[in-house]
Amino acid sequence: MKPAILIIALTLILSSCNNLNDLRPIDPGTEIPQAAVKVVKDKFPKAEDLVFKPVLKDKIWEVKLKSDADRYTSLVDFGKMWETFKVAPDGVPTALEGLMNKTAFGGGTLSAYSTAYYATTANNKLIYNFKGENYSFAWSGIFPNVNGSATFDPALYRITTYDISDLPASVKDTIQSARSMTFVMGYTWVRLDDTKLYYVFADQKNDYRTDRVSMLFDDKGKLRWSSLFFNTQPGLPNTSSNIETVPAEIKQYFDSLPELSGYEYKVKLVNNVDGLTSYYFILAMGQVSQCEFFFDKDFNVLNKRYTVILY
Secondary structure, three states: OOHHHHHHHHHHHHHHOOOEOOOOOOOOOOOOOHHHHHHHHHHOOOOEEEEEEEEEOOOEEEEEEEEOOEEEEEEEOOOOEEEEEEEOOOOOOHHHHHHHHOOOOOOOEEEEEEEEEEOOOOOEEEEEEEOOEEEEEEEOOEOOEOOEEEEEEOEEEEEEEOOHHHOOHHHHHHHHHOOOEEEEEEEEEEEOOOOEEEEEEEEEEEOOEEEEEEEEEOOOOOEEEEEOOEOOOOOOEOOOOOOOOOOHHHHHHHHOOHHHOOOEEEEEEEEEEOOEEEEEEEEEEOOOEEEEEEEOOOOOEEEEEEEEEEO
């Protein structure tokens, strides 16, 4: 597939890999419940060497297991198994490493290669260490046709919820204390370093209109970023750029990243919601790469995500 055609999917890729299905539990508990173990056993009757790791406390676990000669990683709750990947025993495909080295983000190290087993949002997952930082690397390529795209960012899982109780109490308090604000939905971004970000949507009534407010909370549940330019998906702003001059601190940050040399601003947004100033940028290299950045009021990077076409 030619880059000119592949680029059409870039914006959709930035948003589509946000969404795992709603993973609300049926039977909350304080320990790994037998029901969650049963989910694994139902899918993998020969499962052994089960290792559970909490993803959302008392609600969702990552489980690593062995079945016959193969190993798998999955998400489970009290009634469902999701995002199941099979560990590839032969290591990272050499062709994939070569394709990455053709991009501006080449030179990193790929590891932990796994392939989709069922109910997944990507065909393949890996870990990519780039300039000392680890990224979850979702790759759409399928052999022998290695053309495709890759999206990588610090979030290992992005979990959707429609129940505010699945989010930190401080998130609920922030929404309830705001003027005429009602929770709509949220995402928990579970990062590779075990920290979390919470991306939340709420509706706020203002006189004769209702605004859709998107908010990004840090691992401690503190509101760090907010905008009126997104409807129900991170990565899909509903407006074009609204600033001409990029703040000096942000420009300096972009200039410090040699991999972004030659990239151009595609979206430049600043918003002030209830006194909180926030920035959002998308940079692009022609038709083959797109990069997304969230900055708080002090120009700190809250999250970044990269998408590249591989061909």
